[in-house]
Amino acid sequence: MLSTYGMRHRIHNFLERTFPDRRIFLRSDNDTRFIRLSPATQIIAVTGTALFVGWAIVATAILLMDSIGSGSLRDQAERERTLYEDRLATLSSERDLRAEEALAAQERFNAALEQISEMQSALLESEDRRRELETGIEVIQTTLRHTMKERDTARAETETALAQLDGVVAENNSASHADAETTLDFLTDALQVAAAERDTMALIAAEAKTRAEEMDHERLLMEERNDRIFTQLEDAVSISIEPLNGIFDSAGLDADSILDTIRRGYSGQGGPLTPLTFSTKGEAEDPDSLRANSVLEKLDRMNLYRIALQKTPFAIPVKAAFRFTSPFGMRWGRMHEGTDFAAAHGTPIYATADGTVIHAGWLSGYGNLVKIKHEFGIETRYAHMSKVRVKVGDRVSRGDRIGDMGNTGRSTGTHLHYEVRIGGKPVNPMTYIKAARDVF
Secondary structure, three states, rough: OHHHHHHHHHHHHHHHHHOOEEEEEEOOOOOOEEEEOHHHHHHHHHHHHHHHHHHHHHHHHHHHHHHHHHHHHHHHHHHHHHHHHHHHHHHHHHHHHHHHHHHHHHHHHHHHHHHHHHHHHHHHHHHHHHHHHHHHHHHOOOOHHHHHHHHHHHHHHHHHEEEHHHHHHHHOOOHHHHHHHHHHHHHHEEEEEEEHHHHHHHHHHHHHHHHHHHHHHHHHHHHHHHHHHHHHHHHHHHHHHHHHHHHHHHHHHHHHHHHHHHHHHHOOOHHHHOOOOOOOOOOOOOOHHHHHHHHHHHHHHHHHHHHHHOOOOOOOOOOOOOOOEOOEEOOOEEHHHHOEOOOOOOOOEEOOEEEEEEEEEEEEOEEEEEEEEEEHHEEEEEEEEEEEOOOOEEEEEEOOOEEEEEOOOOOOHHHHHHEEOOEEEEEOOHHHHHHHHOOO
């Protein structure tokens, strides 16, 4: 008990020495007052001040650390934005390069089609020439058979006349010498005429045989030439059609179904080609006919591909210089259903495929919007335009100008929001643009 009292007494003495009793005087004109500060009050004040200073130091440190961390995040975001813009610039350059390559490939494709057309014309001309040669050979063979028949007839008549002459001489041995000489002269003349006709027929037969051999040689040369033409045609068509077979697969479309749809809808100019039929006697087609029809079937498929490409959005809607500013996919926690192309205000916007305009005007969020309905259940959308240049019901072709780039609707700057929808469901437009870029 005494030790506890002594400890308290020592603590009290220490506090009195450290924090002696103090008075704060408050003097006015009429009165003087003071405030007594006991050691306990001073301890409480010092403790509170220390706690406040400590709290201020900790709070300041936290704020400084947060500021430093925020600055690092901003720097990182700025670096990522710079990298993203550099990547977009690289993609734009690659897109321009691919566009030039696509143009060159299209020119090569057109040149190949012209060459195929020329080869097809040469093939048809060679086939006409072959038919003419066959007709000439048949005529010569008919003439040769007729000549040989006349020659045999003349020989038979000559032998009959000689037999009759021998009989006449035997029976009329006693006739007058003058009648015998007359008859002999007549028979001699007849034999000479028959011999001359025989020689003439033999000469005609020899010439016909020579001509037949020449025509047979020409036919062999023509067959070799036709084979070379067919080979060149088959190679050219195969090289041209191979990339077209893959472009629809790359875009996730059923090429056979699309071509069947076009084949049913197009039967006039620009539609399927009609197979050739070289046989005119109801006979089975020869190998040349089969090869020619095979080439024509491939040309028909190329023609159908050409129509399908015009009706499918494989083109890019902006031809001027631009930047990709936002891809297809999740953005800011929401689905971004298209691809954004940023360029100068008023930049022309073009239809990416043939179709019919089903909306041309304002639509909430999209601003000035154009919707185009294409074949095969495909729809394209062009949003945020500053000016719309088409109206509902217009028929547009690929490459037609439909509006100008702007900043209408829910938009943070001048750009084009471009969508591709199949059956009402949005798909990535870059799938089509990339498929066309890889082929052309």
